[in-house]
Amino acid sequence: MPLSPSQTRELLEQLGHRPRKQLGQNFLIDGNIVRKSLELANVSSGDHVVEIGPGLGTLTRALLEKGAIVHAVEFDPKLGDHIESIAQDEANLHLVKGDALDHPLGDLPSDIGDYKIVANLPYAISTPWMAVVLERQLPSVMTLMLQKEAAQRYAAKSGTKQFGAISIFLHAAFDILPGHDVSGSCFYPKPDVGSTLLHLRRKSDPYRFSPESSQLIRDIFQQRRKQIASLLRKSKSDTAKVWLGKLESVGIEPNARPEQIETKLWIALDKEQS
Numbered sequence: 574m575p576l577s578p579s580q581t582r583e584l585l586e587q588l589g590h591r592p593r594k595q596l597g598q599n600f601l602i603d604g605n606i607v608r609k610s611l612e613l614a615n616v617s618s619g620d621h622v623v624e625i626g627p628g629l630g631t632l633t634r635a636l637l638e639k640g641a642i643v644h645a646v647e648f649d650p651k652l653g654d655h656i657e658s659i660a661q662d663e664a665n666l667h668l669v670k671g672d673a674l675d676h677p678l679g680d681l682p683s684d685i686g687d688y689k690i691v692a693n694l695p696y697a698i699s700t701p702w703m704a705v706v707l708e709r710q711l712p713s714v715m716t717l718m719l720q721k722e723a724a725q726r727y728a729a730k731s732g733t734k735q736f737g738a739i740s741i742f743l744h745a746a747f748d749i750l751p752g753h754d755v756s757g758s759c760f761y762p763k764p765d766v767g768s769t770l771l772h773l774r775r776k777s778d779p780y781r782f783s784p785e786s787s788q789l790i791r792d793i794f795q796q797r798r799k800q801i802a803s804l805l806r807k808s809k810s811d812t813a814k815v816w817l818g819k820l821e822s823v824g825i826e827p828n829a830r831p832e833q834i835e836t837k838l839w840i841a842l843d844k845e846q847s
């Protein structure tokens with residue numbers, strides 16, 4: 574069970590720690606959300622699970638109770654020391670004290686068979702962190718607490734204003750279940766933004782864009798209202814030249830706007846290139 578608001582305040586006082594807003598320190602105090610996260614990720618004994626920002630250790634303890642081998646990364650030195658004290662008695666808890674952008678999967682061995690990610694993410698780093706995760710071996714599932722707007726962008730379909738490069742990269746590799754909005758009262762202190770629990774399951778045939786193609790898609794979405802052919806014509810990337818010649822053969826109108834082009838067509842373009 575997570576700590577209640579008063580137990581959370583007591584522990585923070587004991588540690589001499591004030592929640593740091595710039596590090597997104599809104600700690601989970603709702604048992605149902607912790608249970609739901611573990612259930613969605615179907616965490617079972619022996620699973621390798623990456624957790625970003627263990628904080629006071631609420632989710633961490635629940636993962637350990639399930640028998641998971643937890644690879645956690647905590648940036649805040651004081652909270653890192655607190656988690657380290659838990660790790661002394663827990664052979665299954667591996668902590669990296671550092672920045673998740675430098676250690677996106679903690680100390681997870683690169684030759685690990687499969688792994689999951691379960692985290693109440695620090696909202697400010699969720700998108701750059703996700704970009705690095707997508708360059709590594711993909712997890713089988715990700716159950717993530719995100720800022721509501723980020724969750725909407727990740728799950729967005731073409732034709733919506735939230736649809737962007739990150740939506741394409743995620744839809745190419747994962748099935749994304751509809752998110753659950755989570756009340757601010759599930760956290761201490763309450764965040765000033767909305768939160769959504771999002772669950773992503775790796776596809777049986779996940780598609781990953783090459784680094785060049787990923788960069789080109791990001792560049793294209795900087796000007797999402799312009800026509801695709803014109804954007805490709807102006808781009809200096811070699812990939813853009815190839816895509817320009819293939820637009821119509823994969824079924825993309827030259828005057829389509831990037832936000833109207835479905836993920837499967839971006840994949841078709843990228844496959845044409847290789």
Ligand SMILES: C[S@@+](CC[C@H](N)C(=O)[O-])C[C@H]1O[C@@H](n2cnc3c(N)ncnc32)[C@H](O)[C@@H]1O
Binds near residue numbers: 597625628671674
């Ligand atoms: C939303 S809190 C989650 C805390 C805890 N997991 C929970 O659910 O109660 C985010 C956590 O991420 C940590 N954090 C913030 N930026 C980080 C970064 N760049 N790398 C690793 N951890 C970070 C914060 O210190 C905090 O512990």
